[in-house]
Amino acid sequence: MKTIPEIVNFFNDDQAYITTEDQPVFTFADVKKQIDSTKDFFEKNHIQKTDTIAIVCENGPVMATSFLATASNCCAAPLNPSYTSSEFDFYLEDLSPKALIVKEGSNSPVIEVAKKREIKIFNLLVSTKDPSGKFSLASKEENISNAINQNDNIVPDDIALILHTSGTTSRPKMVPLTHLNLCTSAKNIVQTLNLNRSDKCINIMPLFHIHGIVGLLLSSLFSGGTIFTSPGFNALKFFSWLKTFSPTWYSAVPTMHQVILTRASRNSEIIAETKLRFIRSSSAPLPSTTMKEIENTFHCPVIESYGMTEAAHQMTSNHLPPGKRKATKAGFAAGPEIAIMGNKKNILEKGKIGEIVIRGESVTKGYLNNPKANNDSFIEGWFRTGDQGFFDEDDLLQLTGRIKEIINKGGEKIAPLEIDDTIMQHESVFQAITFPIIHTKLGEEVAAAIVLKTKHQLTEQELKEFLRNKLAPFKIPQTIIFLDEIPKGKTGKLQRLGLAKTLGLE
Known part of the structure; x- marks a missing residue:
């Protein structure tokens, strides 16, 4: 199975695919119906399989099904709903989507950004009485001309998804992933x-991130x-x-x-x-x-x-x-x-x-x-x-x-992951991240940010003593900062790059 529609057609039965706490289950047959109804709507609104549709929706069953239905008919570009207006403006400019899918009644700033850019807005309608994940789409545009006939079926080399890289050190890059890319990876995870x-499985990962989309949603679909x-x-x-x-x-x-x-x-x-x-x-x-x-x-x-x-x-x-x-x-x-x-x-x-x-x-x-x-x-x-x-x-x-995170201390190349893991071996440490700070003579010096476990105490000197028995002297952080929380990215990962600047150390 090399496309998302192929997987859906293969199962297409009454077994539950998506569940939530308070709605009826959404079956594999329901997924098939949702893809077909979305295709009809797209055809009426002149959306072709080569078009990109941005999706801004909170995590949950409708985010999952709107991605699957969109990717099964054209190219889906899910965006983090917590972005600001300026962030949405950047991503919509980069993506040049044919339309934006957003929940009806949403007050997201993406709506005004889309209007200014003259991007079609498709409102996503849901009812709590329906199975979890069921939705319909509506457009406020009037006098839509005759629907196009989308005769071209989705093939493995069609782009199903566009995600941006994190852009930690440079401008975020657009990563296009085909149906073959996604289905191959989902199959690998299943095996x-x-x-x-x-x-x-329980999905607690964001569905605008590859981990949630492929590691959980598509692997569950493929299996x-x-x-x-x-x-x-x-x-x-x-x-x-x-x-x-x-x-x-x-x-x-x-x-x-x-x-x-x-x-x-x-x-x-x-x-x-x-x-x-x-x-x-x-x-x-x-x-x-x-x-x-x-x-x-x-x-x-x-x-x-x-x-x-x-x-x-x-x-x-x-x-x-x-x-x-x-x-x-x-x-x-x-x-x-x-x-x-x-x-x-x-x-x-x-x-x-x-x-x-x-x-x-x-x-x-x-x-x-x-x-x-x-x-x-x-x-x-x-x-x-x-x-x-x-x-x-x-x-x-x-x-x-x-490679960009390797610390160069006077010519000594230091891998921060080794130090992270060693610090975490201390019984009082909850989280730790090692990062470089500027040194006038050595170029870079090793620093570490630490979050302690609740009701635990630890001094900088005590931690350094602990590390002396486990690390070479040049690897031991010379600056140790204790924090209530280490800055994290949009998906919950600790942010190493730029941490010295964030903490006011450069």
């Missing part, structure tokens, strides 16, 4: 995790399983969802796992009744201490994977038991072909550190309208991830960090 129709589409991550409600829905798995970023753990002790009875086969972590490295605590708390294996938008999410993953898995390892190749490239464009052997490169059917063919980025990012058929790492003796990938 890695042995997902089937009896599996049920014929069921997904609980939450309104977004909420640590106060997570355990009630766990009790009500009884999932077999969920996936999240490390910071979400850490917050969930802080509430685990008061929900021990619910945890005792859970039927989790495994818990997945992706989108950022998972500290070894957090992995151990999750497994001890939920009594199931933690499967860490490594992915990125340009690869339609998953690239490597640890194995389910009885297969191998190791803390702090990104896992085995579990999608595209993956290799380590040296400075001379040569592929390196095991144990050698270099840039991680990938190629395969899940990898984007290139950024949109950005020839310079494409020239910089593709080399001899390989896509350069910008991440640094190596394969160990067991063929497990070890990430050492983003």
